[in-house]
Every structure is written in structure tokens, then in C-alpha cells.
Amino acid sequence: MSLIQTLGIALPILQAPMAGAQGSALAIAVARAGGLGALPCAMLSPEAMAEELAAFRAATDAPVNVNFFCHAPPAPDADAQTRWQAALAPYYAEFGLDIGAVPAGPGRRPFDAAACDAIAPFRPEVVSFHFGLPEAALLERIKAWGARVLASATTVEEARWLAAHGADAIIVQGLEAGGHRGMFLAEELTTQVGTFALLPQVREAVDLPLIAAGGIADARGVAAARALGAEAVQVGTAFLCCPESIISALHRRALMSDAARHTALTNLYSGRPARGIVTRLMRELGPMSDAAPAFPLATAAIAPLRAAAEARGSGDFSPLWAGQNASRCREVPAAEVIARLAEGL
Known part of the structure; x- marks a missing residue:
């Protein structure tokens, strides 16, 4: 089964979760267009998570990706x-x-039992993580309702770790990507490389489906990522100036x-x-x-x-x-x- 079939989407295009830059409106628009919409939850209270998921479910029956951080406070x-x-x-x-x-x-809260309790009634089809994966017991709860688990890797070593610890697919985050680096096994920035250098290396190292992220903003980038072994792409910055985003006018002007x-x-x-x-x-x-x-x-x-x-x-x-x-x-x-x-x- 292909990744898009596994995720239940029409197109192998994922919208990157962008905390502070979007809410459910962008995720809904992406989902209606055939991609996988994402809800960033790292800065949300459990109550706000439930509100965003309820808004998404009321607008579309498409699958949704909810995203969390896994840092140690x-x-x-x-x-x-x-x-x-x-x-x-x-x-x-x-x-x-x-x-x-x-x-x-x-604050930016790591994924915990309270967050899991908040999203469980909605049974999101995809749950994704930055900075590694949560503890095994929480991961088991997520998978018990049938959710697919995605996680970001910025090195081959991280990709191997994620594959060994329960990820269903890996987001290969190149150095070009906006927002936070997903690095979690090391802090040395010299380990970080570009998307199109990292992607084929990860492809050789793990058997899981790969999603390319970083610097992809047009059709040429999509084609290049797929030629190098990605089944899908994750795109963030290209959506920031859309009317569905919630960035400030100042941020919008700077981007353009x-x-x-x-x-x-x-x-x-x-x-x-x-x-x-x-x-x-x-x-x-x-x-x-x-x-x-x-x-x-x-x-x-x-x-x-x-x-x-x-x-x-x-x-x-x-x-x-x-x-x-x-x-x-x-x-x-x-x-x-x-x-x-x-x-x-």
C-alpha cells in the first residue's frame, strides 16, 4: 500500500504544522484540496487542541495530522x-x-498524557512528532486507535532511531526548512545537511516511507524529492502568505x-x-x-x-x-x- 493510501489522502502533499502561524483554517483548506492538513499543538492547551480538532471535523471528513513536540522540559x-x-x-x-x-x-509543552486524552476522542488519523518520539506507552495509545505516526529526522542516525522506535514514516527535514530543526540525537549543527543530500542517504538506510521537507515550494521541488526517494513532500513556508494563515501583516510583508x-x-x-x-x-x-x-x-x-x-x-x-x-x-x-x-x- 502506498503512503497516500495509508494516510487516506488524494495527493502526496503534506502541509507542515506551523505553531503560531496557522490554525484549523489552513489545515481545512489543504485537506479540501487533497493534501494532508496539519494542526500544530505544541503551544495549545488540551482544551484548545479539542477546539481545533472539532473545527476541523465539522468542516471536512478528510484525515488530519496533529503535531507535537517531544522535548524534555x-x-x-x-x-x-x-x-x-x-x-x-x-x-x-x-x-x-x-x-x-x-x-x-x-510555553511549548511536550506530548503527554493530558494531550493524548484531549485528542483521543477525535481519533486523528495521523500524529506527528518533532524532537523524537514520546514514551512507548503513549505511542501505543496512539496506534491503538489506528493512527499513523510520523516523525522528523535531520540525520541518517535519527532516521534509523525513529525506524527502530515505532515511526510509520519519516519526515526527512533538510537544512533548508523553516522553523525549528527537528534534531534530537545531537546538538552539533555541522551534522545538518540539505534536503536533497540527506534524502538519498536516508533512503538507503531505512525501509520506511519518506516525506521530504525543506526548501520545497514548487512543482520542480516536488519532482526532485520524489526522484530521490520520497513518497511525499511536506511544505510549510509556501503556505504562509495564504489568506488562511494567521501570520502578522509584518511577517507577511517580510516573506514577500x-x-x-x-x-x-x-x-x-x-x-x-x-x-x-x-x-x-x-x-x-x-x-x-x-x-x-x-x-x-x-x-x-x-x-x-x-x-x-x-x-x-x-x-x-x-x-x-x-x-x-x-x-x-x-x-x-x-x-x-x-x-x-x-x-x-
Whole structure:
């Protein structure tokens, strides 16, 4: 049985789950167009997860992918927080903000029993993970209702690990991909390679179906990925300028400007490497900084700066997530993006 038959979709095109950039509207539009829509749940409460799934189920009977993170929450580290606040203090002074009143900020919760309880009544057809896989007992619960499990690999070693620990298909995430790197076996960025270099290596290493992700934004990318061994592609950045996304007007303008041609991996916005358009913060502190605390603790102190700058129409402190093919973004409905991608099948 082919992957699209296994997943129950008409086209081998998956929409990447993009926390903070989309809700159920984009997932519904992609599903109606024949692809696999995704709901990012890492920043949602169990109640919000249920609301998003209910909205999806009310709009379409197509399958859905719900996505979670599998990171280990870090222990509080007062020294790390002090270093981070010291690095950001000049910016707080610039905006007249009190660095001693940093809020808790939005969290990113790993998949746990509460999340599993929230989604179980909806029996999502696909559950996907970033940063590895959850504990075996939770994975068994998911598979018990018939869900297929997808997970991201950024190296051959990660692909082998996922294959040995219960993944049904592997998302091969190349270095070009926007947003957070799915790396989980090592922290060394020199292990990270491009999609079209990584894909054939993973194809030789594991027998599971592969889904290519990273830098794929048009029919040519789809055709290339399939020629190198992928049964499907996962696309994110190309959907960001669609009317169904919920990104800010500032982010949308940046994606459609020449600025989108310059992206970099940065840990400044969350504490973990993620690709986005280069901003003032990234230029001045360096995109990767030892001052940033562990994921996801960096976010809290950035949030007031982001809000203050955005109020002035500036994205200097905003995480403008984007892949390396961001210049392919178009302000067209998601169904049109799907149709253009499908020309490469």
C-alpha cells in the first residue's frame, strides 16, 4: 500500500504544522484540496487542541495530522536567565521596558498524557512528532486507535532511531526548512545537511516511507524529492502568505520582500535552532548565542521586545520563521498552492 493510501489522502502533499502561524483554517483548506492538513499543538492547551480538532471535523471528513513536540522540559536555571537578561538589557532600556518584570511567556509543552486524552476522542488519523518520539506507552495509545505516526529526522542516525522506535514514516527535514530543526540525537549543527543530500542517504538506510521537507515550494521541488526517494513532500513556508494563515501583516510583508532571501538558524527566539528571516536581534547578538537559555525558556524575555517593536511597525525582535525558498511565497489560497505543487507529481 502506498503512503497516500495509508494516510487516506488524494495527493502526496503534506502541509507542515506551523505553531503560531496557522490554525484549523489552513489545515481545512489543504485537506479540501487533497493534501494532508496539519494542526500544530505544541503551544495549545488540551482544551484548545479539542477546539481545533472539532473545527476541523465539522468542516471536512478528510484525515488530519496533529503535531507535537517531544522535548524534555529544562530545569530552571537562574544563572542562565541572568545571562540572558543581561544580553537583552540594552534593548529593554531602548524601549523603556522593565527587564525585572519579564512574564512567564508562552510555553511549548511536550506530548503527554493530558494531550493524548484531549485528542483521543477525535481519533486523528495521523500524529506527528518533532524532537523524537514520546514514551512507548503513549505511542501505543496512539496506534491503538489506528493512527499513523510520523516523525522528523535531520540525520541518517535519527532516521534509523525513529525506524527502530515505532515511526510509520519519516519526515526527512533538510537544512533548508523553516522553523525549528527537528534534531534530537545531537546538538552539533555541522551534522545538518540539505534536503536533497540527506534524502538519498536516508533512503538507503531505512525501509520506511519518506516525506521530504525543506526548501520545497514548487512543482520542480516536488519532482526532485520524489526522484530521490520520497513518497511525499511536506511544505510549510509556501503556505504562509495564504489568506488562511494567521501570520502578522509584518511577517507577511517580510516573506514577500527581498529580506526573505536571507535566512539563518537562530536560537535567540526559543533556545533551540530554528530558521527564520534575519532580523536586527540576530545580526547584533549573532544568530546562535550561548546567552540564550534552553528551549523553550528564551521566549519569555523576547516577548516584551517583540510586542514593543511590532507596535512601532518593526520586526526587529520577531521570529520571522521561513525556509530558504521563502521568495516563492504568494498571496494565493492554499488550494492554489496545492494545485501548483501537484504539477510536479
